[in-house]
Amino acid sequence: MTKAIISINHVTKDFGSVRAVNDANFEIAEGEFFSLLGPSGCGKTTLLRILAGFEVPSAGSIYIDGRDVTLLPPNHRPVNMVFQNYAIFPHLNVASNIAFGMRRSGLSKAELAERIEEMLELIRLPGYGERGAHELSGGQRQRVALARALIKQPKVLLLDEPLGALDKKLREQMQIELRQLQQQVGITFVFVTHDQEEALTLSDRIAVMSQGDVLEISTPGELYEAPRSRFVADFIGTMNFFDCIVGDYRGGVLSADSAELGPVRVACTTPPAAPGEGFVLAIRPEKFQLVFDDAGASANTVRGRMGPSAYLGDRSHFYVYLEGRNEPVSVALPNLARSLDRIRGVDQEVWLTWPEDAAVLLPREE
Amino acid sequence: MSASPSEPVRATRGGVRVWFMRSESARGYALLSPTLVVVVLGLIFPIVILTTLSFWKQDYVDIIRTFTLENYSAFFEKKIYYLILYRSIRISAFVTLVTIVLAYPLAYFIAFHVQKNKIMWIILVTIPFWTSYLLRVFAWKVILGYNGVINSGLISLGLISEPLEFLLYNPTAVVITLAHAWAAVAILPIYVSLEKIDRSLIEAARDLGESAFMTFVRVTLPLSLPGVIAASLLVFIPTVGEYVTPTLVGGTRGIMIGNIIQSMFGKALNWPLGAALSIISMLTVTLAVCVLLGGTRWFRKKVG
Incomplete structure (x- = not known):
């Protein structure tokens, strides 16, 4: 395995009496497409939000790129997130949405405009900069959310069920595009999903979670053909x-x-x-x-x-x-x-x- | 439907009823009509009368019904009307500003930090409204007065020896009283617009590198602007014509255009001039509202 970009050290998160994440302890390698897979309420989104900085773990620590970020607020972390509902700013147009995080980038107006145009090319929406947020379809919103995060050149991109709201055909198309994009930009993706087929299609490795526990971390093939527990065998595919x-x-x-x-x-x-x-x-x-x-x-x-x-x-x-x-x-x-x-x-x-x-x-x- | 598609359904009986049931707009107007009647009778009718009146002329107790612009020229010739209207606009603008600045944090708190019983908080906000408006203004008179709560409190603490005279009977007292009286009216629309903001937008802004404060400036504030504008209009428009509060706590320096208009229709007995002043102040408020709306549009563009 190449160098670890994220290391999750015995992370536990309690919400009152409910344990959302129980002693998660693993590493994610640089450039990896890593999925957190599990049924709803298994703690996968909580773990992602801990990585993003929206939740502070009750115990344990998070290292990103060799730095302890456990208590760091989200705006100081070298990660960016694509939200489940995309969280496109409704009062801004596409270009302003993409440029939102670049206020202190030190780029000149012309340079920034060029970067935005590059990002629009990357997400295959050239010339969409002046469109209003409300004029976009679901798939387009998803791509703008991606561009908005990727323009920041994060070490890690966090994706919270980004394809959940799309219909089946579009979802399959976006899966392929997402995988191509990840290989193109070479950024580590941490992808949360409850859709096992999606996780199998996209991931280099998958962590299967259930009721706060990380049950197994393996490649898609191993998870399907050689699961190590009955839950994983049952959850992935039919058994x-x-x-x-x-x-x-x-x-x-x-x-x-x-x-x-x-x-x-x-x-x-x-x-x-x-x-x-x-x-x-x-x-x-x-x-x-x-x-x-x-x-x-x-x-x-x-x-x-x-x-x-x-x-x-x-x-x-x-x-x-x-x-x-x-x-x-x-x-x-x-x-x-x-x-x-x-x-x-x-x-x-x-x-x-x-x-x-x-x-x-x-x-x-x- | 039993009719075949090639044969249109023809209503031979109850044609009007069928037409009514099928017409989206007819049913819409029917729904609107009670309000429409009230608006026409209660708003348009008086405005027509007021406008007509403003072009007539008062002659002692009689009204001369011939067209004249005298009342309007009086407004521009006598500086006093112009100055008082200007002061009214300024006081109202200040009241609006103070009300919004005080209401926003409270609305923000209820929308973002109250988890349970939001309704109870909203009800608490409206409690001052349960008493008479007049009583609330009198309460401020008691608080700010020469022998009032603040003065006697400060004297008994030994901080001052003589009562402070600048508390009551001036524009500041009007601003304080009105800002308090209109607080709930401002809190509710701001609360609603804040409540509607998707929390993930705020998280997205933080995630994209903005501090909590800049997230507020770039996301929360622009998205809550509709509520702020609604609150501003709800406070600004009625307070320009306010005359009860200035009468009770404003003193001579706190007199507003409402007081002048009231006296024209009362003691001064010059209805046409009163009507003209009403029209002028209405137009001025319209202009001020346009400036406000234009300003917020500019702000939105700038933040975007």
Whole structure:
């Protein structure tokens, strides 16, 4: 990892009796696109506001660029923020909004005008300087908020769910633009979102938060394919969980037994628990294969009954009921061929199979 | 609707009712009409009478109904009217300034720092209004008077030996009394405009490097200007014509145009001149308001 630009040292924030952030302790590297991901109320926005200087942590300290900024007010920090609602000044036009933070930059009027024009080019709104704030669409407001922060050349840009207010198509477009922009300007981005897909698309690393705790910090791939806790596995994407008992471990393959799946074989480097003890097997919906003919009885194969299904265009979702399991298993398959007869009748007998390296092993949590 | 799209719905019966239900503007005017009647009868009608009267002439107890500009020329010829109108404008402007300066921090406090029970604070602000206006003015007379609260207090403390005479019967006393009387009228619109400001705008200004004070100057103040303007107009316009307060606490140096107009319609018995003075002071107030609005527009441009 390159040099750390932000270091969060055992930061805790209490609001009265509510603990919003509990002992957050990690570093963010220079030039990184770092996301704070979690459901609403998990403390991600509070942590971002602590970085911006709007909240002072109850305990712990914040270092930005090697300097202790824990008690520094927002106007003295080398960070800038893009607010959730963009906070475009309604009494100023676009150019004045972008220039707002440059009052003491020491630039001449002409130089400043040039910088503003550069920023307008960067956010692809050239010639918009004289527009009033109320004349902008949601996407344009978001870009002006970005330009207003970036013109200050901050060490770190903080973004508080900046895409939340946009519709789906625009959001996807802005995600790509945001990522390109970040690579172009080379500034560290700290991005708060509750949208896991967005976090996976954009981030170099993601911190998953829940109820004030930072549960896991990993790359998007690791979070999705090898989550380390049941919460993270469940929160990122969809996951099917099965209780299992450890059996034999030989040649990098674990044999286990599950009441719901029958005999199971999983590739792993170390067994999750001692033989005879329990663990949780987690399998993503798209790792399953759906077989309509009798697949027999072997490891990693289980017979089920078709439940409701949904056609989503590029893929289809199926619910499959297993014997001895109340909730259905979620299965997702790409619609490779142009045929609609994949949607079979409810209650039809089907078999699920999955490869040895498809499952994630998680410790059993009480 | 049961009618097919190609066949327009035709109202054969109750045509007026249907027209009324369909016409957005007709319903709007219907809603407006009670107010409209009051405005026409209570405002436009008297102004027409006043204007007509100002072009007539008083002859002892009779009014000569022939067109004359005498009343208006009297205003420009006799310096006294002009001076008193100027003084009225100055006192009112000062009252407005003092009221806004006192009201703004209170409105700011309620809008930004009171978390619970804002309504209770608003009600507290209006408490002085629960008593008669006259009583409030008399209260100030008691406080500022020769043997009043301030003088007797200072004497019993041994700070002064003789009562201070500059407290009462001068323009300052008028300003103090009026600023107090109109405080609540100024606080409410300022409070509303401050309350509407999105807090993230203030945070954004801090985030972009401005101190708390400059954030106030560049964001909070310009965004609360509509409230400040409304408060200024609400205080300035009525206080120019004020005559109760100057009569009670103003003394001879505190006389305002309202007092002159009142005497023209009373003891001096010169209604046409009174009418002309009313018209002139109305036009002057209009001009002053235009200057105020122009000034705030300039301020906005400058801050922007």
